[in-house]
Amino acid sequence: MQDRINNIDWLITTACESTLCPFCYSADDMDMFAYKLPLSEAMEICKEIKNKDIEYVTLFGGEPLLYPYIEDVVDRLHNDGVKTILNSGFISKKSIFDFIDKLFMVGLPIEGTLKETISQLRGQIAFDKAIEILEYLRNNPTDIKIKASTVLNKINISETEEIYKILKLYEDLIDGWRIYEFTNQGRGRKNCEKLSLAESEFDEKMLELSYIAEQEKPKFQIIGRSAEETDAYCLQMTPDGRFFKSSVKLDSPQLVNATIYDDASKIKKHYNIEINEKQKGWRKDL
Numbered sequence: 405m406q407d408r409i410n411n412i413d414w415l416i417t418t419a420c421e422s423t424l425c426p427f428c429y430s431a432d433d434m435d436m437f438a439y440k441l442p443l444s445e446a447m448e449i450c451k452e453i454k455n456k457d458i459e460y461v462t463l464f465g466g467e468p469l470l471y472p473y474i475e476d477v478v479d480r481l482h483n484d485g486v487k488t489i490l491n492s493g494f495i496s497k498k499s500i501f502d503f504i505d506k507l508f509m510v511g512l513p514i515e516g517t518l519k520e521t522i523s524q525l526r527g528q529i530a531f532d533k534a535i536e537i538l539e540y541l542r543n544n545p546t547d548i549k550i551k552a553s554t555v556l557n558k559i560n561i562s563e564t565e566e567i568y569k570i571l572k573l574y575e576d577l578i579d580g581w582r583i584y585e586f587t588n589q590g591r592g593r594k595n596c597e598k599l600s601l602a603e604s605e606f607d608e609k610m611l612e613l614s615y616i617a618e619q620e621k622p623k624f625q626i627i628g629r630s631a632e633e634t635d636a637y638c639l640q641m642t643p644d645g646r647f648f649k650s651s652v653k654l655d656s657p658q659l660v661n662a663t664i665y666d667d668a669s670k671i672k673k674h675y676n677i678e679i680n681e682k683q684k685g686w687r688k689d690l
């Protein structure tokens with residue numbers, strides 16, 4: 405189908421109780437989309453996703469586990485055959501283990517290995533939760549895919565080899581390690597000086613890591629995304645189904661003239677679908 409959308413990113417809630425992510429591109433910037441999405445409306449959006457035959461939906465936030473109906477949404481998407489990806493920071497009482505078997509993929513943020521680094525980047529609870537999930541999956545094998553993720557910045561750039569070593573311990577479970585160059589969006593704008601990498605530092609680090617990968621052939625892919633490549637390529641949707649763009653080139657996220665209830669062709673014309681598919685395409689090899 406020519407006008408089919410392959411994937412969307414659904415900002416299911418802007419709520420988040422963590423203050424420990426100085427790079428958070430969502431905090432502050434996306435508060436303008438704050439909305440307590442009722443269950444009935446969430447189900448309507450799920451219906452549209454199914455009708456449009458969208459293959460992948462990434463649930464992000466804020467903290468998606470704080471959305472009170474997260475389990476209902478995951479359940480519905482799963483039953484509709486939609487591959488659902490959860491990007492969480494795990495700062496919530498809601499346990500992912502209640503519905504992990506219905507997810508296609510879960511993102512596990514791992515920002516560092518040293519206590520001092522972890523305490524500055526997401527915090528110990530998030531790190532421990534990521535390891536707990538890996539241990540759980542080791543003992544309870546499922547088909548779920550795991551994407552480890554790291555926001556590369558001035559604080560953790562010297563720890564990539566150590567992060568790699570931790571991931572290598574779980575290589576049978578991990579499918580990809582996504583390394584994002586820090587971008588000055590959201591809360592990151594205030595912390596730019598502390599976090600921004602010097603020019604070419606990101607590319608050099610990715611080269612180093614690809615050299616290690618060539619030698620050691622880990623079972624997971626290592627995929628980088630530079631700040632430049634993070635330019636409004638995601639089809640991002642507000643809790644109530646309006647599409648928007650966020651980019652380092654924009655002062656704040658901007659709504660586009662399309663909602664989930666519109667034709668796929670109308671939605672797609674606001675985005676660079678070629679870049680979108682290239683960036684999301686690594687999942688196809690899994």
Ligand code: SF4
Pocket residue numbers: 420421422423424425427428429430431465466467492493494495526
């Ligand atoms: S990165 Fe995620 S967990 Fe951290 S503050 Fe932002 S929304 Fe919350």
